[in-house]
Amino acid sequence: MTTDVGFWVLQALNALQLSMLLFLLSVGLTVIFGLMHFVNLAHGALYALGAYFAASASAIGGFWFGLLVAPIAVAAVGVVLYGGLIQRMRKSGPMAQVLVTFGLIFALFDLTRIVWGDIALAAEVPQILSGQSALLGVAYPTYRLFIICLGGVVLAILAFVLGRTQIGAMIRAGVDNDAMAACLGINVERMFFVVFCVGCALAGLAGAVAAPLLSVSPGMGLQILIPTLIVIVIGGLGSLKGAIAGSLIYGFVQTFGAVLFPQVSSVLIYALLAAVLVIKPAGLFPAKG
Template sequence: MSIFSVQLLTGLAYGMLYFMIAAGLTIILGVMNIVNLAHGTLFLLGSYMAFTFMNQQFSFWIALLLSVAVTAVIGIIIEKLFIRQIYGKELEQVLLTFGLAFVIADTAKWIWGTEPQTMAVPALLDSSISIGPMVFPFYRLFVVLIGCLLALLLWYFESKTRIGAIIRAGVDDRAMVSALGINVGAVFTGVFAFGAGLAALSGVLGGPLIGMYTGMESDILVTSLIVVVIGGLGSWKGSFIGAILIGLIETFGKIWFPSLSMLIVFLLMVVVLIIRPQGLFGREVA
């Protein structure tokens, strides 16, 4: 039973990590209708920038804040210089963001090299708790807590604030929002920056959990896209449930069916698409 509990908590920790990056991706997709294939590289940037800040004697917490802020600014630059020129052009979006992903990833290799790196767990969280005869790292519980707090904040932001109402309306009818005199361009810039910041947040928190290596941006992008497909376009709630499912399936699958864990993940996606093409919480398209 203790082994099951440990693996359950591990799956939840990975699930919350996937949720943090997938939430930003699904909000960008849902609100802006932007296919951002460079989203995984923002995860990579967040992780490596925090690593650099920590090497400059900044604490983990300051490095986290700086990495999120810098990546959000990079997101603003990308949206204003590139994305804004191709709204409504899906093919151009795919080609542009695919190219940006290569540029950013190769720049990261040039700056930080190709050797895998490790990020130390902050001293405050560098301990374990006992679960029967097993021990479980406290840092993973912290990641679960942050993921749950983020879900709560997104719920409040979406349901209780004016900006959240504007974003909900933008998902349903962007033309109407624009006709009401709302600066849709500023909203889109803010949404893209927010999504980029979430990618960086997950990258920093994921550093001590999954390590850091060039190429992880592709792995995390594929996983986050699967989460978005399962959860439903534009739904952070769907991303929350989908990410937990993927985290648990990966964790238990690697124990029970180590060679089939990713196959099971893709099979889940196929089943969801067959039964409910719009995803678990996605809007049905008439």
């Protein structure tokens, strides 16, 4: 099996699909942490909300409608959270932030159970993305290829905005030194708000694209939280390069480890995490700030 080229191509595509899904979720969290210095453990719960919004909206207007509604709806939830809680907790220190957002996980968990119940929901894949496509001699589900392409598009857009625009320069300045950025006339508070809402929207988008792959259940936010935290710790906080590097490392180690070393696959990523923390405690590509 391991001498078949098609096998390696298939596993590489599986690893890329997992990596891009984690990237969509982790990039918002890592930039929020890097810019705002805020530990938002409830990011996974926002991902679950995005999946629920997408599943409900797709039942009304189809998959594309759900894909559009979910990021907007989760961003709106982010607006409420920022105005009612996050803004007040920014200066309270990491321990208080961890405790409050950890409690927020269960509050949002119960909210989804109240609104949608405990029965898992399903989202249908549109006809154009159903079936399989031939790639490098391998038949691969078209929808999973769509996730890979979507992750690449989001990466390209974020790289352009952060690296080539004035807004990106202001965000980078805020990550490096928010006090100096404020002295230069940048409205850091407004930038914090916008970045937080964009991060929430990306979490909603990740939930929307994951909905057809996974059963949409209240606990899916808790299930994805640990992989997301591993990604941003390995990659480094606050940087786009760290988010994509951590996602690719996690996706390939997890996928190929499960295939090649199934007996120890569950500990491989944690062993890698420990090695990175020993060698580079700030991660592979941390932001300067």
